[in-house]
Amino acid sequence: MPLLTRIRGPRDLDRLSLEELDQLAEEIRTFLVQEVSKTGGHLGPNLGVVELTIALHRVFHSPKDKVLWDTGHQSYVHKLLTGRQDFSRLKMKGGLSGYPSQAESEHDVIENSHASTVLGWADGIAKANQLRKQDSHVAAVIGDGALTGGMAWEALNNIAEAKDRPLVIVVNDNERSYAPTIGGLANHLATLRTTDGYERFLARTKDILDRTPVVGKPLYETLHGAKKGLKDFIAPQGMFEDLGLKYVGPIDGHDIEALESALARAKRFGGPVIVHCLTEKGRGYQPALQDEADRFHAVGKIHPDTGLPIASSGADWTSVFGEEMVKLGEEREDIVAITAAMLQPVGLDRFAKRFPDRVYDVGIAEQHGAVSAAGLAHGGLHPVFAVYATFLNRAFDQVLMDVALHKCGVTFVLDRAGITGTDGASHNGMWDMSILQVVPGLRLAAPRDADQVRAQLREAVAVEDAPTVVRFSKGAVGPAVPAVGRIGGMDVLREPGTDRPDVLLVSVGALAPMCLEIAELLDRQGISTTVVDPRWVKPVDEAMAPLAERHRVVVTVEDNSRVGGVGSAVAQALRDAGVDVPLRDFGIPPRFLDHASRAEVLAEIGLTAPDIARQVTGLVSRLDGRFDRTADAVDSVEPARD
Numbered sequence: 001m002p003l004l005t006r007i008r009g010p011r012d013l014d015r016l017s018l019e020e021l022d023q024l025a026e027e028i029r030t031f032l033v034q035e036v037s038k039t040g041g042h043l044g045p046n047l048g049v050v051e052l053t054i055a056l057h058r059v060f061h062s063p064k065d066k067v068l069w070d071t072g073h074q075s076y077v078h079k080l081l082t083g084r085q086d087f088s089r090l091k092m093k094g095g096l097s098g099y100p101s102q103a104e105s106e107h108d109v110i111e112n113s114h115a116s117t118v119l120g121w122a123d124g125i126a127k128a129n130q131l132r133k134q135d136s137h138v139a140a141v142i143g144d145g146a147l148t149g150g151m152a153w154e155a156l157n158n159i160a161e162a163k164d165r166p167l168v169i170v171v172n173d174n175e176r177s178y179a180p181t182i183g184g185l186a187n188h189l190a191t192l193r194t195t196d197g198y199e200r201f202l203a204r205t206k207d208i209l210d211r212t213p214v215v216g217k218p219l220y221e222t223l224h225g226a227k228k229g230l231k232d233f234i235a236p237q238g239m240f241e242d243l244g245l246k247y248v249g250p251i252d253g254h255d256i257e258a259l260e261s262a263l264a265r266a267k268r269f270g271g272p273v274i275v276h277c278l279t280e281k282g283r284g285y286q287p288a289l290q291d292e293a294d295r296f297h298a299v300g301k302i303h304p305d306t307g308l309p310i311a312s313s314g315a316d317w318t319s320v321f322g323e324e325m326v327k328l329g330e331e332r333e334d335i336v337a338i339t340a341a342m343l344q345p346v347g348l349d350r351f352a353k354r355f356p357d358r359v360y361d362v363g364i365a366e367q368h369g370a371v372s373a374a375g376l377a378h379g380g381l382h383p384v385f386a387v388y389a390t391f392l393n394r395a396f397d398q399v400l401m402d403v404a405l406h407k408c409g410v411t412f413v414l415d416r417a418g419i420t421g422t423d424g425a426s427h428n429g430m431w432d433m434s435i436l437q438v439v440p441g442l443r444l445a446a447p448r449d450a451d452q453v454r455a456q457l458r459e460a461v462a463v464e465d466a467p468t469v470v471r472f473s474k475g476a477v478g479p480a481v482p483a484v485g486r487i488g489g490m491d492v493l494r495e496p497g498t499d500r501p502d503v504l505l506v507s508v509g510a511l512a513p514m515c516l517e518i519a520e521l522l523d524r525q526g527i528s529t530t531v532v533d534p535r536w537v538k539p540v541d542e543a544m545a546p547l548a549e550r551h552r553v554v555v556t557v558e559d560n561s562r563v564g565g566v567g568s569a570v571a572q573a574l575r576d577a578g579v580d581v582p583l584r585d586f587g588i589p590p591r592f593l594d595h596a597s598r599a600e601v602l603a604e605i606g607l608t609a610p611d612i613a614r615q616v617t618g619l620v621s622r623l624d625g626r627f628d629r630t631a632d633a634v635d636s637v638e639p640a641r642d
């Protein structure tokens with residue numbers, strides 16, 4: 001790739017001719033297919049922004065100017081042009097992040113990977129530039145999907161207010177989130193898309209009139225001045241212009257010359273301006289273009305020639321949920337489903353196929369999804385809102401004040417709960433069992449295997465007067481973990497083998513196999529352990545305190561933040577019951593975790609069987625002064641592998 005390897009930074013683009021830029025675009029597409037096929041990643045979105053990214057970095061001079069990306073999953077080309085071309089460990093420990101990363105580059109700003117925030121960032125940076133009189137432009141790229149998020153419109157409302165504050169908003173319109181983008185906005189963008197002819201008409205007219213002496217220029221200015229009227233005539237009135245935002249477009253998002261011209265015009269405009277670019281997700285790669293589901297939005301390792309997956313994953317948590325939803329839909333016609341632009345990733349595609357009228361894709365609008373769910377429940381239905389755990393964070397107030405306050409029977413199914421790893425800090429589902437603890441009436445289930453997903457989903461949708469939550473991990477679901485007994489509403493997974501057991505080990509959700517491993521390791525130290533799975537972690541089961549009282553120490557293990565998680569709730573329940581048994585809670589430390597595999601992150605934070613067994617051994621030894629129990633014996637056990 002003779003041209004790409006010569007690009008060490010954005011300024012190296014300046015010396016390339018248009019033909020060379022087109023060649024560079026081809027080299028980048030070849031690179032993306034070759035490299036992302038090996039690692040997995042957001043291949044489709046990045047294939048769609050090759051020319052756009054090149055043009056942006058030729059017109060805006062990063063890092064002095066700020067080039068901002070909404071969500072950031074489409075920033076691979078940006079990375080290639082800003083000195084990062086080793087994708088061999090993309091999204092892996094020690095390798096490039098799958099999103100912008102300030103630690104990686106001065107060209108990167110927003111790392112959050114949560115959609116619809118770029119315009120807020122841009123508004124703030126533009127305000128700071130104006131107040132501090134910084135000579136710096138801001139260009140914010142937002143996808144048509146991210147534009148369906150409410151925060152984007154809150155920002156636009158503010159941005160439109162300051163006519164003299166320079167800010168370039170680039171709408172990367174490829175007509176899709178994963179699936180085709182939904183809603184009124186999508187329809188509006190579509191009509192604007194059809195005004196493509198209008199832009200060509202105006203460009204041709206300008207060209208002719210520029211060559212017409214004397215009357216030409218004033219006539220063009222009149223035409224251009226009448227643009228609003230003219231555009232009304234040719235195309236529906238742009239909502240962006242209704243907001244008072246200058247609108248440029250639609251522009252062919254794969255024509256570098258046209259893009260540069262539009263972006264340069266926008267940069268000179270001196271106020272907020274929208275450049276509406278038409279792009280194609282998966283462009284230049286047939287397997288992506290033929291992928292109707294999501295144009296290879298996020299792929300695992302694939303064969304570059306065919307796009308077929310290399311490692312076929314077995315049954316995963318998501319498909320277990322999806323299959324049970326179809327059965328529930330057959331049994332109960334009041335059950336409806338909600339997704340926030342992620343129908344297939346959350347496993348609702350089969351339900352949607354079977355019951356097309358009973359599934360609602362609200363766009364990337366989790367807050368609206370939660371409130372709409374309250375409305376659906378009020379209207380006599382039982383909505384199941386399937387969403388990634390980390391994305392529910394932004395709808396906390398709606399869960400609290402719309403669903404719970406009104407005692408609505410809504411079920412939230414949180415996929416990707418716990419450590420997910422490779423998508424970095426913002427994608428770990430590590431906060432749900434903390435933030436939801438404070439929601440009065442809400443009941444929270446953490447199933448340990450496929451059978452429990454099915455059972456607890458059914459228990460959840462049977463609750464009609466409060467929000468219920470079922471949360472499970474990403475990826476393959478492990479083997480069934482049978483119960484050997486029941487205490488209250490809790491499953492006993494392992495009896496202690498004595499009537500004076502040392503440890504009560506409270507195992508939460510998918511960590512059950514690891515907790516059984518911990519009990520085995522403790523057993524080798526002569527420490528007897530009862531392992532229970534509470535199943536419903538909120539509220540804490542009434543049998544927990546009396547059970548704890550029969551043990552010398554309580555240990556909780558959860559794939560959630562330690563702060564305010566299940567361990568905290570159990571400790572509070574023991575205190576409330578006057579049970580004064582020492583408790584050690586193991587979970588995720590309250591810090592942002594760099595991208596790595598799930599197993600690597602769990603090992604890094606000490607959430608492994610040997611680590612926990614070692615600490616519990618020490619704790620029990622200290623309890624009775626038995627220092628002869630060394631932790632060495634547990635070192636012999638290999639940590640749990642993913």
Ligand SMILES: Cc1ncc(C[n+]2csc(CCOP(=O)(O)OP(=O)(O)O)c2C)c(N)n1
Binds near residue numbers: 281
């Ligand atoms: C709050 C939030 N919800 C859901 C997602 C999952 N997600 C990642 S990218 C994406 C689609 C984005 O579509 P668009 O903005 O059009 O970008 P494109 O991929 O088309 O370039 C979604 C839903 C997210 N990152 N953040």
Ligand SMILES: CC(=O)[C@@H](O)[C@H](O)COP(=O)(O)O
Binds near residue numbers: 298
């Ligand atoms: C960027 C984004 O939020 C999603 O595309 C996410 O990366 C997908 O995650 P999964 O691969 O776990 O479905």
Ligand SMILES: [Mg+2]
Binds near residue numbers: 172176
């Ligand atoms: Mg899109």
